[in-house]
Amino acid sequence: MIRTDALPKARGALPYAPDVELPGMLWAVYVTSPHPHAEIRRVDTAGAREVPGVVDVLTAEDLPGLLPREPEPTRPLLATKVTRFVGEPVALVAAENLPAARAGASRVQVDYRVLPAFTDLEREFPHWPTPEEMRSHPQVNAHVHARRGDFDQVAHRADHVHRERYQTAMVAQVPLEPHACLARVQGDDWYVLTTTQAPFGIREDLADKLGLPQEKVRVEGTWVGGGFGGKNEALLEPHALLLSRRTGRPVRIALTFQEEFLFSRTTQPAIFWMESCLKDGKLVARRTRLLLDTGASLPGRDFALGYSLGFTLGPYRLESFELEGYALRTHRPPFGPHRAPLAPQCTFASEGHLDSLARDRGEDPVEFRLRHVWRPGDRTALGQPVGPFAAEAGLRRARETARAWKASAPPGHGVGVALGFWSTGTGAGGEARLTLSPEGLVLLQGEREIGNGSIWQGLPEVVAATLGVPPAIVSVRYGDTAHAPFDSGVWGSRTTAALGYAVAKAAEGLRRELERRAPGSGPVSFTARDGALTVAREGRSYPATDLMTPEERAEGGLRVEAKHYGKNEGTLEEGLVLEGEMFPYSDLIASVHVAEVSVDRETGAVKVLRYAAFQDAGKVVNPPGYRGQVEGAIVMGLGTALTEEGLLDPEGHLANPGLLDYRIPTLSDPPPELTIVALEGSLGSGVWGSKGVGEPPIIPVPAAVANAVADATGARVTVLPLTPERVSQALRGGARDPGGGRR
């Protein structure tokens, strides 16, 4: 079935956030810091105010009286006294039109005193630091240390200890639609129309940032031009709302692509020190030490480290392990979630390390994985029981494919395999409201379709299948957060799986209600006739709307509501020695990928020719949507693997904040041959036993490519992305990163 939003989008007929306007609207633009770290001595806005058309200028000084409560100095909405990264908002200028706003912004004078900046993790930490160094390090945001057993003792008795260092780069989500919003404050109604993956999350974030009760904040989502994790947080909305409050006018803010790279939320570099112990041919222990650059993130708000560390152990049985990591606050762009946050990076380190260990021993890396991979009934490193998990099945399929490709590939090509695992956000809750009305079956949603098809296609399919009717009679309508039922948002690969669960319950509820109301006692069946739900029982059939009460008719229909709050994700094992915070997993999802590459020995250029993905699906709910997610995720992962890298110049400025220098895949880049197999059967906790799909297929991509390069050349590239420069350096036998610029 064709998605009903596809043609209107192709005709340019659907409005996105950058397209919306209101009469009397002001345009606001940011004045941002040109320095990674500087003291703000003075902000002079007089020149800006003289520009014809400028209506208002907002600086940190204006905030105290404006917010219902004092802003916290550690979490400034605008830079106060110091700037912490290039691109940090220092002021906003609102004007009657965009040229006036820009002219005004250029005339805001900020007197900075430049301070020493910490922007280069590698230079700051050439080695894993000692506990003493870190105890007094001013930039430590979070520290996690978890272990079972004594790694050093195991290493002492081991036959072999394999040690490597891996490093990953700054990458950005780069949806084609930049962030934009339009705010209008009228009395106690703080209303904002915005491009977001999570209207209710934005509402909570705004209430928190502005010190307002949630009821006063009303968020309405627009059609979203791609999210990929970057549209979960209130970014421009607080500023637009504050300017609207001050001016009494609607205020529009839209970011430029340069601003997207600088102060939307991106992934920053990480360094991994990996150690694995072998005893009698068996992997018995692993230690990961991770330094994670979390950019100019806010003190005490770190989820990334505790969530990602566990992925560096891989889904393998280990007798003992040690994980230690520091999240470091630096003067780089602030860190935020990006499609399976940090999992592609952790898996690049973990699966590259495993691959090189197996190859060093002369063992087939897939066989090595099969000897150690978790099977249902095992326990994860953190001590949770392993539930349904198709990693072994995926590895067997990958082994078959890798052998066939190896046999048919021309000499010089390499074939690599990588196994990624993930745990999705299916534990986060959602509520559904399904209405039987004269217009058909209508679902009311807070979040708009963001592109993956989960809201617009997945949810109607769940309703339709539950009732046994075609999806065409189910439609989705949108409401703002004051009207739509709560949902956690379109993130964490959760929407079809988890919100779909609530939607299925609502459809079941409707079925039961109609069965109760239909005259007679035989079995009830449903069909669609002229776009309307029709009920049949004992040879009689009539429109379902005939069963509505007069009150329901007056109120627009028969409304059924249902909630689904996922299972608790379990607890970490007792006896695990843990400092800091780590998080248990929900459903475990495997992605096993195979890549065939050619490597140009002269230039170091890598070409991916064949690619296969064996995905642990549980159950596929929306096949075209599933396919689209896997195709898109793999190509995005190839960008992370081969070309995408935010580079800093020596002064700490991002050197390539735009599409001409930060290279995302184009039409000529994807592998010409891609095989996707969704393996059903290891059921997850989503509707019908489904597992999430948005994130899992990006996870093993960089590792699969690097492992294929190692197979082709014998050289292991341990730094992302695998640029021609790094690959040719590795081919010449250089063990260290040649640097492709500083990260």
Add this chain to the structure above:
Amino acid sequence: MTGEPPLTLRVNGEERTVPEVAADTRLLDLLRWRLGLKGTKEGCRTGGCGACTVLVNGESVLSCLTLAREMERQEVTTVEGLTGTPEAEAVQQAFAEAGAVQCGYCTPGFVLALVSLRREHGASPPDLPTLANELGGNLCRCTGYYAIVRALADLLGVPVTSELPKSTFTVEPGGSP
């Protein structure tokens, strides 16, 4: 903004006079904010993504890199003007059917670029590799391009050739050990 001259151009077949068009106004902004044609999407504004593609005298141009004043007496066609023509409908339908529209933000740009490519060659329409090559400046972050290539192939009624991205998708049992 006062004192700037007006601009007269043809947009989607209609003559339009826009008062006070500044010398640095981009065609993209003129179309979106002075003429209300929001189907032309604003992406990177630096010529790197193709989302703002429009036709000028039938040829595709990036409206973010084109100065509005250069359009004096020129014929500009946006997605709104092209929609409803058989050539645009064919492209739009092919994209929709192939699953090539996810977030949809890049789609109008692809549609305009494609229509122009297919028109340019008149009698001998470009083949699939040529089309794919010419679309290198139109970026899509959602689909990984597989569905877009499927749409192009469907449009031409040909199979996807060996060097272009093509995928197979199967749902199989066997996911339990």
